[in-house]
Amino acid sequence: MTVMSYDVNRRRVIAVAAELFARNGYHGTGIAELGRAAGLGRGALYHYIGSKEAVLYAISKDQVDSMNAAAEEVLDSGLPADELLREMARVLVRNISDHRSEWAVFFREYQALTGERRDAVVAARERYEGYWRQALDQGVRSGVLRPTPRLLVKGMLGMLNYTYLWFTPDGDLSPEELADLFLDALIDGIRR
Amino acid sequence: MTVMSYDVNRRRVIAVAAELFARNGYHGTGIAELGRAAGLGRGALYHYIGSKEAVLYAISKDQVDSMNAAAEEVLDSGLPADELLREMARVLVRNISDHRSEWAVFFREYQALTGERRDAVVAARERYEGYWRQALDQGVRSGVLRPTPRLLVKGMLGMLNYTYLWFTPDGDLSPEELADLFLDALIDGIRR
Numbered sequence: 001m002t003v004m005s006y007d008v009n010r011r012r013v014i015a016v017a018a019e020l021f022a023r024n025g026y027h028g029t030g031i032a033e034l035g036r037a038a039g040l041g042r043g044a045l046y047h048y049i050g051s052k053e054a055v056l057y058a059i060s061k062d063q064v065d066s067m068n069a070a071a072e073e074v075l076d077s078g079l080p081a082d083e084l085l086r087e088m089a090r091v092l093v094r095n096i097s098d099h100r101s102e103w104a105v106f107f108r109e110y111q112a113l114t115g116e117r118r119d120a121v122v123a124a125r126e127r128y129e130g131y132w133r134q135a136l137d138q139g140v141r142s143g144v145l146r147p148t149p150r151l152l153v154k155g156m157l158g159m160l161n162y163t164y165l166w167f168t169p170d171g172d173l174s175p176e177e178l179a180d181l182f183l184d185a186l187i188d189g190i191r192r
Numbered sequence: 193m194t195v196m197s198y199d200v201n202r203r204r205v206i207a208v209a210a211e212l213f214a215r216n217g218y219h220g221t222g223i224a225e226l227g228r229a230a231g232l233g234r235g236a237l238y239h240y241i242g243s244k245e246a247v248l249y250a251i252s253k254d255q256v257d258s259m260n261a262a263a264e265e266v267l268d269s270g271l272p273a274d275e276l277l278r279e280m281a282r283v284l285v286r287n288i289s290d291h292r293s294e295w296a297v298f299f300r301e302y303q304a305l306t307g308e309r310r311d312a313v314v315a316a317r318e319r320y321e322g323y324w325r326q327a328l329d330q331g332v333r334s335g336v337l338r339p340t341p342r343l344l345v346k347g348m349l350g351m352l353n354y355t356y357l358w359f360t361p362d363g364d365l366s367p368e369e370l371a372d373l374f375l376d377a378l379i380d381g382i383r384r
Contacts, residue, residue: 027220
């Protein structure tokens with residue numbers, strides 16, 4: 001084993017785990033299998049990640065945290081509300097497209113998290129939805145958007161999140177173009 | 193074991209399997225565990241379902257087939273295009289809400305299907321997307337809707353399908369009201 005820092009090794013284990021969990025399921029992947037794939041014995045694996053659930057937590061939390069950080073940045077940008085929603089959508093679809101295994105694991109498996117880990121991921125997700133509501137509210141205050149029911153955010157996120165199941169970035173559209181396509185329809189409607 | 197017809201027993205095994213797969217994952221559920229939960233020995237289980245993959249296929253295919261049958265019925269109804277889209281959305285969210293385990297298993301696990309089974313499910317899904325495109329095209333022809341990119345159907349289905357992750361029918365809204373809420377936003381847009 002090459003000498004690497006704790007963080008580098010830990011990140012590597014998490015990336016290997018995301019691939020395995022995405023392919024064989026969280027429940028279908030054993031800790032021994034994860035060790036073999038990462039080239040680490042049980043003791044070293046434990047040192048870097050603690051438990052299988054801790055890896056699932058790291059995979060899930062990392063993605064949601066990075067979306068929260070991105071949303072905060074976009075919300076601070078001073079963009080008008082419609083452009084702000086588009087930008088948040090672009091960043092999300094780009095991130096999903098760049099981290100398909102991680103997002104697949106998160107959407108499929110986060111229910112397997114327990115206790116404080118589950119609470120932390122749910123809280124981070126709620127914070128993310130809150131940022132989308134902020135963007136919508138800001139649009140209503142500035143007169144760009146009409147008021148819409150709170151639950152619409154779940155529909156907008158469904159539109160975008162669902163891309164983890166089907167979108168491949170080697171097609172005709174970039175993730176950003178796909179996000180724009182969806183937001184165009186939603187912002188202006190599909191009625192003639 | 194009570195005397196029951198082949199079909200009744202088979203449907204029961206599939207329902208039990210959907211619960212187990214939804215809770216512990218397809219890869220995380222053993223055939224022996226499925227037999228125990230269904231109260232059947234290995235031979236009887238084999239008689240009714242053949243293999244674990246055959247059960248995953250049945251769970252997935254049943255849901256998609258029933259959505260295709262419903263879509264065909266709605267498309268034949270003569271409703272105007274906007275109402276037709278709403279009705280297709282209502283039927284889908286209702287079905288997801290009534291069969292949450294089955295849909296969770298389908299969305300999370302259908303990639304585990306192989307060969308002809310996978311092809312059949314993918315073809316049935318494509319047929320379903322085709323019905324949504326038909327509804328949109330019909331709306332354009334009749335002057336109700338504006339032309340939109342083909343990929344928008346994936347976004348619309350994402351909005352609706354994603355409900356399997358969060359919607360509980362014991363809240364304030366019925367599945368049909370939720371579908372209407374999403375379709376209202378999409379048809380008329382959220383711009384003031």
